[in-house]
Amino acid sequence: MSESIFIALQVYGLGFVIAMSMAVIIKVMLYLIRHFSKKATKIN
Amino acid sequence: MDVLNLFQGIGTMFAQPANIAIARIALILLGIFMVYLGKKEILEPLIMIPMGFGMSAVNAGVLFLSATKTGTIFNDPLMSDTAGLMNILQINWLQPIYTFTFSNGLIACLVFMGIGVISDIGNVLRYPFASMLIAMCAELGSVATFPIAHAMGLSYGQAAAVSIIGGADGPMVLYTSLILAKDLFVPITIVAYLYLSLTYGGYPFLIRLLIPKDIRAIVVKTTKKDDITSGEKLAFAVIANTLLCLLFPVAAPLFVSFFLGIAIRESGMTKYIKLIEENFLYGATFFLGLMLGVLCEASTILNPTVLTLLILGMVALLLSGIGGIIGGYIVYFINGKNFNPTIGIAGVSCVPTTAKVAQKEVHNVNKYSFILQFAMGANICGVITTAILTGIYVTMIPLLK
Numbered sequence: 163m164s165e166s167i168f169i170a171l172q173v174y175g176l177g178f179v180i181a182m183s184m185a186v187i188i189k190v191m192l193y194l195i196r197h198f199s200k201k202a203t204k205i206n
Numbered sequence: 207m208d209v210l211n212l213f214q215g216i217g218t219m220f221a222q223p224a225n226i227a228i229a230r231i232a233l234i235l236l237g238i239f240m241v242y243l244g245k246k247e248i249l250e251p252l253i254m255i256p257m258g259f260g261m262s263a264v265n266a267g268v269l270f271l272s273a274t275k276t277g278t279i280f281n282d283p284l285m286s287d288t289a290g291l292m293n294i295l296q297i298n299w300l301q302p303i304y305t306f307t308f309s310n311g312l313i314a315c316l317v318f319m320g321i322g323v324i325s326d327i328g329n330v331l332r333y334p335f336a337s338m339l340i341a342m343c344a345e346l347g348s349v350a351t352f353p354i355a356h357a358m359g360l361s362y363g364q365a366a367a368v369s370i371i372g373g374a375d376g377p378m379v380l381y382t383s384l385i386l387a388k389d390l391f392v393p394i395t396i397v398a399y400l401y402l403s404l405t406y407g408g409y410p411f412l413i414r415l416l417i418p419k420d421i422r423a424i425v426v427k428t429t430k431k432d433d434i435t436s437g438e439k440l441a442f443a444v445i446a447n448t449l450l451c452l453l454f455p456v457a458a459p460l461f462v463s464f465f466l467g468i469a470i471r472e473s474g475m476t477k478y479i480k481l482i483e484e485n486f487l488y489g490a491t492f493f494l495g496l497m498l499g500v501l502c503e504a505s506t507i508l509n510p511t512v513l514t515l516l517i518l519g520m521v522a523l524l525l526s527g528i529g530g531i532i533g534g535y536i537v538y539f540i541n542g543k544n545f546n547p548t549i550g551i552a553g554v555s556c557v558p559t560t561a562k563v564a565q566k567e568v569h570n571v572n573k574y575s576f577i578l579q580f581a582m583g584a585n586i587c588g589v590i591t592t593a594i595l596t597g598i599y600v601t602m603i604p605l606l607k
Contacts, residue, residue, distance in 0.1 A: 171349075185334035
């Protein structure tokens with residue numbers, strides 16, 4: 163029983179880290195896309 | 207002439223053990239009842255009508271395959287040896303669908319691709335942290351059910367497959383059970399689809415029980431006017447897909463299907479969108495329903511673990527609903543009470559049912575509160591987090607054996 167609880171915690175912990183990392187990736191990606199598209203507009 | 211040999215559907219009932227014959231009659235009646243519930247839209251008609259139809263037909267259409275053996279000419283899910291399979295593919299009319307789309311998970315991927323095509327991820331990109339946090343809280347059932355299921359005697363693989371019901375995503379349950387619990391995938395998938403149809407009726411009660419009326423009526427004030435372009439959505443689909451495939455190659459077919467659907471939608475390829483939405487999604491859903499019904503043959507479904515699965519499926523969805531609402535409350539407090547916790551239920555990724563349930567419940571107490579955009583963000587994130595947990599389970603569990 164304790165082993166299965168540990169597995170569940172591992173699954174949830176890993177899932178949480180990946181999900182929140184994706185949220186960070188979204189923010190960074192949006193920042194980079196907007197930053198570089200602004201620069202491109204200025205050059206044009 | 208022997209009348210029971212002429213009408214073999216009836217004749218076989220006398221040749222089979224009494225419990226099988228009784229189960230057949232019960233399943234015929236249940237199938238007819240499911241068609242009725244589908245027609246009345248109490249249960250999801252897209253799944254329930256073909257499923258109920260298949261269930262009543264397969265249990266009625268049992269015949270004598272030999273002097274001592276009974277069976278149907280619908281489908282044989284237990285056939286695995288190549289020679290036997292080649293033979294049976296030419297006899298059973300639904301065997302090609304089962305062998306070439308069901309047992310390899312293709313049908314789950316086609317449904318998932320369709321979900322991708324109809325999903326707007328704009329709100330995921332607009333509110334990524336709140337949406338992901340709620341979605342992860344709404345995965346409570348997908349993990350908390352695991353030790354309960356194991357304590358009730360299921361193996362790790364079976365426990366993981368039944369736990370994923372908490373993610374409320376049919377294709378994911380199908381995919382996980384095919385990989386981790388092939389022996390139980392029929393009852394697990396049937397339990398999952400039966401319960402998923404019930405979320406529309408059951409979750410409103412959970413919302414009313416856990417969220418007081420005045421909090422349910424909250425209008426979320428937002429000053430953010432953040433237009434997400436289709437290029438940004440496409441970029442996210444490509445990056446997220448590549449990263450998740452890198453992390454969990456075993457679940458790559460699911461990730462690719464979902465994010466490819468999103469990519470096609472955001473690329474504006476109308477012909478592909480139409481093809482996937484109108485043909486793949488509805489075609490796959492139809493055959494999924496019919497095949498699930500056909501798999502409900504009395505001799506296959508009379509498994510002593512079915513009762514355990516019924517309890518665990520209910521526990522998983524209940525815990526996920528509670529977890530989602532807890533997630534809603536967490537964001538409510540983090541945002542200085544400028545958030546409606548009802549949105550939390552949408553973290554349970556039954557797209558778009560739970561988001562609609564959240565909006566409907568809010569609308570019932572305050573006609574001026576519109577939370578659908580936040581709810582859809584949490585809803586799509588729920589799909590992504592369930593796919594992540596599926597990836598973790600199907601990768602981790604075989605390593606434990």
